[in-house]
Amino acid sequence: MSWPSAPEFLAPLAPWFDRVRRELPWRAADLEAPHPDPYAVLVSELMLQQTQVATVIPFFTRWMERFPTPARLAAADEDAVHKAWEGLGYYRRARFLKAAAGTVADEGWPTDLQGLAALPGLGPYTAAAVGAIAFQWPTPALDGNAFRVLARLLELDGDPKTRAADLRTWVAPALAALGPSRLTQALMELGATVCTPQPACGRCPLADRCGARVAGRVAEIPPATRRAQVRSIELWLLAVEAEDRFLLHPPAVRGLLAGLWRWPTLEVTAGDAPGGPPPGLQGWPGWTQVYTHRREAVRPLHLQLEAGFQEASGLRWMPRTGLAALPMGKRDQRLRDLLRTPGEAPLEAPDPQALLSRLRADGAPSA
Numbered sequence: 001m002s003w004p005s006a007p008e009f010l011a012p013l014a015p016w017f018d019r020v021r022r023e024l025p026w027r028a029a030d031l032e033a034p035h036p037d038p039y040a041v042l043v044s045e046l047m048l049q050q051t052q053v054a055t056v057i058p059f060f061t062r063w064m065e066r067f068p069t070p071a072r073l074a075a076a077d078e079d080a081v082h083k084a085w086e087g088l089g090y091y092r093r094a095r096f097l098k099a100a101a102g103t104v105a106d107e108g109w110p111t112d113l114q115g116l117a118a119l120p121g122l123g124p125y126t127a128a129a130v131g132a133i134a135f136q137w138p139t140p141a142l143d144g145n146a147f148r149v150l151a152r153l154l155e156l157d158g159d160p161k162t163r164a165a166d167l168r169t170w171v172a173p174a175l176a177a178l179g180p181s182r183l184t185q186a187l188m189e190l191g192a193t194v195c196t197p198q199p200a201c202g203r204c205p206l207a208d209r210c211g212a213r214v215a216g217r218v219a220e221i222p223p224a225t226r227r228a229q230v231r232s233i234e235l236w237l238l239a240v241e242a243e244d245r246f247l248l249h250p251p252a253v254r255g256l257l258a259g260l261w262r263w264p265t266l267e268v269t270a271g272d273a274p275g276g277p278p279p280g281l282q283g284w285p286g287w288t289q290v291y292t293h294r295r296e297a298v299r300p301l302h303l304q305l306e307a308g309f310q311e312a313s314g315l316r317w318m319p320r321t322g323l324a325a326l327p328m329g330k331r332d333q334r335l336r337d338l339l340r341t342p343g344e345a346p347l348e349a350p351d352p353q354a355l356l357s358r359l360r361a362d363g364a365p366s367a
Contacts, residue, residue, distance in 0.1 A: 003154055006174035009209060014178045016205035017186035020193075024053065025061055028133075031182040038109055038134035039070050042100065045126050045133075046093045053192065059088050070101035082251070082259040082327030089330065091259050096121020113139050132184040138175035140168035141184050145191025151222040152195060155211030160222050230290075234268035234297040236350050237335050240359065242308035245317040247359060248326070261326040263335055264315065264359060266350050268299065280304040281352065282343030289331045300335045302343055303352065310361040 003009075021027070026044035028035045035041050043063060047056045066084055067073035073081070076098070085094035099120035110116045117127035129141035142150070142164060150167050151160035160167065175183050194204050199218060201207050212221040240247040249262040282302045289296040308317060318326065323336060 003170055004209075006170050006172075007177035009153070010171075010174045010183065010206070011178065012205040013186040013190065014182055017182060017189055021185070021189060022053075022193075025057060025064075027185070028181070031179060031185070034136050035134040035181070038130065039101070039104070040064065041130050041134040042104075043097065045129050046097045046121060047088065049093060049126070050090055051088060055088070059085070067101075069105075071105040073098055074102035074105045078259060079251075079325075079327055083325065086327050086333065087330065091257065091327075091329070093121060095259060109135075113137065129184060132175065132180040136180045138172055138180045140171040140175060142167060142171070143188065143191075145195070146187045148197070148222055149187055149191045149195045152199075152212035152218060153206060153210050155215055155217065155221065157221070158223065159225070228293055230293055230295050232295045232297070234299070236266040236268060237298050237300045237331065238264045238266060238355070239300070239302045239335055239339055240264065240305065240356075241302065241320070242305040242317075244320045245308060246320060246323060247311060247315050248318050249314060250316050251327075257329055259327065260329050261318075261332065262328070263332050266355060266358070268297075268350075281346065281349055283346030283349070284338050284341070284343050287334070296331070298331060298334075299346075299348075300338055301346065301349060302339060303355070309356070309359075312359055312361050315359060 018031075024044075026040045044056065044060055047060055047063075063084055067076060067081075078095075078098070081094050081098050082091060085091055088094075100122065103119055110119070113127055113131050116122055116131055117124060119127070122130065125141055125143055128139040129143075131137040131139035132141055147160040147164075147167070150156070150171070156163060171183075171187075190204070190206075194200050201210070201213055201218065204210065204213075207213055210218075212218045238247075247264060249264065251257075251259045251261060280303060282304075284300050286297060286299040289298050311317060323339075328336060
């Protein structure tokens with residue numbers, strides 16, 4: 001590598017960060033000492049995975065009020081943990097955080113990077129970030145923002161993540177010289193607020209030495225990543241009610257929505273509603289729910305029945321009075337909220353007999 005000395009090259013970042021850094025509830029006032037609460041750093045780093053700072057702040061504050069220590073989180077009920085995480089998405093982070101808190105509560109904090117990386121949910125980046133910010137270890141933590149900053153500064157062609165090992169080696173002496181916590185957070189801050197995909201180079205403390213800026217290549221470095229193809233689907237989202245109980249899927253152990261309660265769904269087909277909606281069926285305007293690899297056109301319905309039935313495997317009747325306490329993803333929360341408002345007879349609806357035959361234990365149409 002013919003890159004310049006990192007401590008000298010990155011030196012302007014430290015005073016810049018001290019001037020402009022945002023006051024965040026997990027950020028320590030003293031960046032020279034180990035963080036007074038490593039658990040707060042762990043919580044914030046897991047919450048910030050794939051989630052913006054502005055979204056995380058209120059969740060972090062409520063979380064720390066409810067689960068202020070690793071021991072409190074480790075002892076908490078899983079439904080309560082998922083409920084507290086409700087709205088942040090990527091719910092396996094909550095399960096990882098609870099498991100990591102259990103290890104810390106039982107064994108104490110790890111004393112090296114390898115120990116941190118062994119905690120549930122802590123990949124190489126998160127372990128390095130916690131090591132640098134919480135414990136002042138010179139462990140390079142490169143997230144997407146930091147990779148973009150370094151790719152532009154060093155005018156790297158191609159995906160900078162393929163140079164991750166070289167970049168960590170290059171940054172490490174600067175962490176030791178300028179302060180692990182300060183420099184780690186400064187790189188994150190620069191990438192989040194200045195060196196964004198559409199950068200504000202006039203506000204950058206490193207603009208005079210940025211290779212991409214000098215070469216006029218800021219717009220092309222790093223190259224845009226190709227997004228995975230998103231599959232689209234239309235579905236009915238169904239609140240089936242009988243005798244003040246609702247039919248729901250209980251939390252799965254694994255998968256994207258593990259730990260969350262879900263409404264039954266039914267894919268929309270061309271043959272739906274041949275004779276119009278039946279009595280007892282109400283609906284609301286639909287919406288589009290977007291996931292990483294899936295886009296759902298959601299049509300919410302509420303089907304009121306006079307009597308319940310033996311539910312099919314994978315479903316459970318839950319009392320209306322306990323509905324608000326169940327942890328749900330954003331899509332299912334939205335239907336739960338709609339149930340408090342009046343609906344209208346939908347213009348289209350699935351065949352209720354076909355629907356109920358799927359939900360009943362014996363698969364037979366209801367009488």
